[in-house]
Amino acid sequence: MKSAVTTVITAADAAGRFPDISDLKAVKASFDRAAARMEAAEKLASGIDNVTADALKAVYSDGKYDIATRDKCARDINHYLRLINYCLIAGSTGPLDEWGIAGVREVFRTLGIPTSAYIEAFSYIRERVCVPRDMDEQAANEFKDLLNYLINALS
Amino acid sequence: MLDAFSRAVVGADAKGACLGSADLASLRQHVADANIRIDATNAIAQHISCIAADAVSGMVCENTGMTQPGGNCYPTRRMAACLRDGEIILRYVSYALLAGDASVLDDRCLNGLKETYDALGVPIKNAVRAVEIMKAATVAIITDTNSGPSAFQGISGNGSDCQGIAAEAASYFDRVISSLS
Numbered sequence: 001m002k003s004a005v006t007t008v009i010t011a012a013d014a015a016g017r018f019p020d021i022s023d024l025k026a027v028k029a030s031f032d033r034a035a036a037r038m039e040a041a042e043k044l045a046s047g048i049d050n051v052t053a054d055a056l057k058a059v060y061s062d063g064k065y066d067i068a069t070r071d072k073c074a075r076d077i078n079h080y081l082r083l084i085n086y087c088l089i090a091g092s093t094g095p096l097d098e099w100g101i102a103g104v105r106e107v108f109r110t111l112g113i114p115t116s117a118y119i120e121a122f123s124y125i126r127e128r129v130c131v132p133r134d135m136d137e138q139a140a141n142e143f144k145d146l147l148n149y150l151i152n153a154l155s
Numbered sequence: 156m157l158d159a160f161s162r163a164v165v166g167a168d169a170k171g172a173c174l175g176s177a178d179l180a181s182l183r184q185h186v187a188d189a190n191i192r193i194d195a196t197n198a199i200a201q202h203i204s205c206i207a208a209d210a211v212s213g214m215v216c217e218n219t220g221m222t223q224p225g226g227n228c229y230p231t232r233r234m235a236a237c238l239r240d241g242e243i244i245l246r247y248v249s250y251a252l253l254a255g256d257a258s259v260l261d262d263r264c265l266n267g268l269k270e271t272y273d274a275l276g277v278p279i280k281n282a283v284r285a286v287e288i289m290k291a292a293t294v295a296i297i298t299d300t301n302s303g304p305s306a307f308q309g310i311s312g313n314g315s316d317c318q319g320i321a322a323e324a325a326s327y328f329d330r331v332i333s334s335l336s
Binding site for chain 1: 176263
């Protein structure tokens with residue numbers, strides 16, 4: 001699993017060297033950001049059901065999508081938010097890449113699922129994050145970065 | 156390969172649950188101790204030959220026949236391989252210490268190591284002895300990072316007291332020893 005620390009170790013191992021000062025500085029930098037990331041992860045974990053419900057309401061409000069798909073859409077939004085929670089902990093996009101993005105285009109295309117619905121949902125969540133009501137500014141930035149990353153990957 | 160963070164993520168994914176406040180307590184402690192971990196890893200990286208080469212030399216000194224004709228460290232080609240292996244094992248221990256998880260050591264170093272040594276005729280007893288000396292030297296160096304002649308300024312600027320993490324470093328060497336034995 002790719003994370004901030006394992007990425008550094010993988011590179012050092014590929015070069016066959018001990019962790020040098022620049023490796024250790026990279027690890028330290030990720031630890032320095034960890035507090036904000038963990039706050040975002042914690043707030044997301046406690047509010048994931050509300051966030052999912054809100055985004056779902058927004059996506060289905062204008063009747064563009066078949067209401068019969070609602071439950072499955074809720075499940076998928078929840079799934080992606082959970083992966084974002086993991087990414088916030090790991091300090092890397094590894095969990096999203098490995099469990100949520102690899103193969104997703106093929107799946108959506110084969111099953112005829114409109115990706116625009118997900119993009120609308122995650123954009124809505126991104127716009128709705130409120131500082132400081134929901135979380136600190138730095139935590140919100142970490143969260144929004146990952147939402148943007150996911151939106152770009154689905155686009 | 157996993158670290159303390161991705162280990163928590165993989166565990167949560169198996170349950171299909173988010174990582175919430177309850178799971179984050181131990182990770183927060185891990186973050187709070189980050190400087191200690193980084194300085195301890197740095198202490199190993201700055202004493203590579205002091206730990207690895209001295210351990211192999213020490214093991215040979217205890218078994219002088221090894222460098223004589225017929226010994227396992229004769230000729231120098233085999234002694235060089237032995238020195239190199241000591242350094243490789245130490246390198247993976249340093250990765251494990253930095254990651255806070257033994258998986259990198261298990262997956263990339265220990266998996267198949269005993270079988271390889273058996274096939275090459277490396278005496279396991281002596282290999283284990285060299286690892287034991289590396290363990291003792293590493294624990295001494297990590298314990299001593301903030302005092303005595305080897306005091307040095309860690310990455311945190313004022314030198315962390317790394318004593319608390321020496322036991323964790325020792326546990327990775329124990330892992331090497333038990334997988335070889």
